[in-house]
Amino acid sequence: MLKLGVNIDHVATVRQARLGIEPSPMKAADECEKAGCFGITAHLREDRRHIIDSDIVALAKQVENLNMEMAVTDEMVDIALANKPNSVCLVPEKREELTTEGGLDVIGIKDKLSTAISRFQENGILVSLFIDPEEDQIRMAAELGAEYIELHTGTFANADGEEQLTELDRLIEGAKLAHNLGIKVNAGHGIDYVNIELIKKIPHLVELNIGHSIVSRSIFVGMRQAVKEMIDLMADYTG
Ligand code: PXP
Numbered sequence: 001m002l003k004l005g006v007n008i009d010h011v012a013t014v015r016q017a018r019l020g021i022e023p024s025p026m027k028a029a030d031e032c033e034k035a036g037c038f039g040i041t042a043h044l045r046e047d048r049r050h051i052i053d054s055d056i057v058a059l060a061k062q063v064e065n066l067n068m069e070m071a072v073t074d075e076m077v078d079i080a081l082a083n084k085p086n087s088v089c090l091v092p093e094k095r096e097e098l099t100t101e102g103g104l105d106v107i108g109i110k111d112k113l114s115t116a117i118s119r120f121q122e123n124g125i126l127v128s129l130f131i132d133p134e135e136d137q138i139r140m141a142a143e144l145g146a147e148y149i150e151l152h153t154g155t156f157a158n159a160d161g162e163e164q165l166t167e168l169d170r171l172i173e174g175a176k177l178a179h180n181l182g183i184k185v186n187a188g189h190g191i192d193y194v195n196i197e198l199i200k201k202i203p204h205l206v207e208l209n210i211g212h213s214i215v216s217r218s219i220f221v222g223m224r225q226a227v228k229e230m231i232d233l234m235a236d237y238t239g
Contacts (some may be wrong), residue, residue, distance in 0.1 A: 002200075002237040003038035005067055006227055007188075007211025012050035013043075025051065025057065026058050028215075028223055035227035041084070041209050044079065044164060046071060046093060056083050066136030067128070067209070072109065072116050081119065087126035089150055089186075089209070090116070102130035103152040105138045114144055121145075128186055133174030142181035149178050150186040150209065157190025164198070171202050179204040193217070200237045208234065 003043045011028040015021065029040045030190050040063045042051045059066050060083040068085040069095035070076040090113065092104050106113060106129055113129070120127050128148035132155070141149045151174055156167035175185045188209030191199055199208065210230060218226040 002205055002234045002239075003207040004227070004231055004234060005041045005065075005186075005188075005207050005209040006032040006037045006214055007038040007041040007069070007209055008032065008148055008215070009041075009043050009050045010110040012052070016050055016052075018063045025055050029059060029063050032227050033064060035224040036231055037227050038207060039063070039067050041067040041069055041211070042180035043069035043091070044076065045149055046073070046075075051222075053079065056085075065097075069130075072104075072112055077116050077119060079147055081123055081124065084123060084125060086101055087128060088120055089128040089130055089147070089148075091130040101154075103134075103137065104129055105151070106131055106137045106144065106196065110140060110144060117146055119145055133170040135174075135177060138174055138178050138183075142178065142183045143171060146183065148186050148206070150188050151202070152177060152180075152189050153187050153191055154189035156198075157192070164195075165187055168198055168201060175202050175204045193229065196230070196233050200234070202232065205237065205239065 008028045010024045011025045014023055040211050042059055044051050044056055066085040067087045067089055069079050069089045069091055072090050117127050127146045128150045129141045129146045130150045130152055132152050133139055151171055156171060159167050178185045184206050185204045186207040187205055191208055191210045192213035214226050214230055
C-alpha cells in the first residue's frame with residue numbers, strides 16, 4: 001500500500017503570520033494521524049519561517065512516524081540527533097526561495113552527506129535524499145547507502161501537456177533505476193488531488209509526501225477529510 005506522509009509546514013505558516021499559537025501543527029498532526037496517514041513531515045528551515053524548534057521537540061514526542069525535512073548543516077544535524085525523528089529527508093535550502101527548489105546535488109556534497117548519513121544511521125534514523133530523477137544522482141544516492149530517495153516531483157507538477165508527460169517518464173525511469181539499485185523510492189513536491197492520477201503511474205513508490213494541496217483543502221473541508229480524500233485517491237496504486 002502506498003503510504004501518505006503529510007507535510008504540515010503550512011499549518012505553521014498560518015500560525016507564524018501572527019507569531020501566536022494557532023493553528024497548532026501538533027493538533028494538525030493529530031488530525032492527520034486520525035485520518036489514517038502513515039507519517040508527518042515537518043521542515044525546520046534555517047530562517048524558521050514556519051516550523052520552529054519547539055514544534056520539532058513536540059512532534060518527535062507525539063507523532064508515531066516523524067520525518068524531519070532539513071538542510072545538511074551542522075545545526076540541523078544536531079537538532080535531528082537530539083530529537084530522533086524516525087527519518088530525515090535531506091534537502092537543499094536557499095534562504096530566498098519560496099519552497100525547496102530542485103533536488104540535492106548528492107554528487108557535489110557526497111563527503112558531507114556521507115558523514116551525516118553515518119551519524120543518522122548510527123542513531124537508528126532512516127535517511128532519505130531528495131533528488132531530481134537524474135541517473136548519476138540516483139546512483140550516488142545508492143552508493144552513499146541512504147535507505148530512500150525522495151524523487152522531486154516539482155518540475156512535473158509545474159508542467160502541463162506533453163511537457164508534463166516527459167517529466168513523468170523521467171520520474172518513471174528514475175524510480176526503476178533506484179529500485180534496481182536496491183534503494184527505496186518516495187516522491188514529493190507539488191502533488192495534488194488531480195496530478196496524483198499521473199503520479200500513480202510511477203512504479204515502486206513507497207511513500208508520497210504531500211503538504212500544500214492537503215493543507216489548502218483542509219481550510220474548506222477540515223484536515224481529517226482532506227487527508228482521507230488523498231488516501232482514497234492513493235488506494236488503487238498498484239506499484
Ligand atoms: N517533499 C519535500 C522534500 C519538500 O521539500 C516538500 C515541500 O516542503 C514536500 C515534499 C511537499 O511539497 P508540497 O507542499 O508541494 O506538497
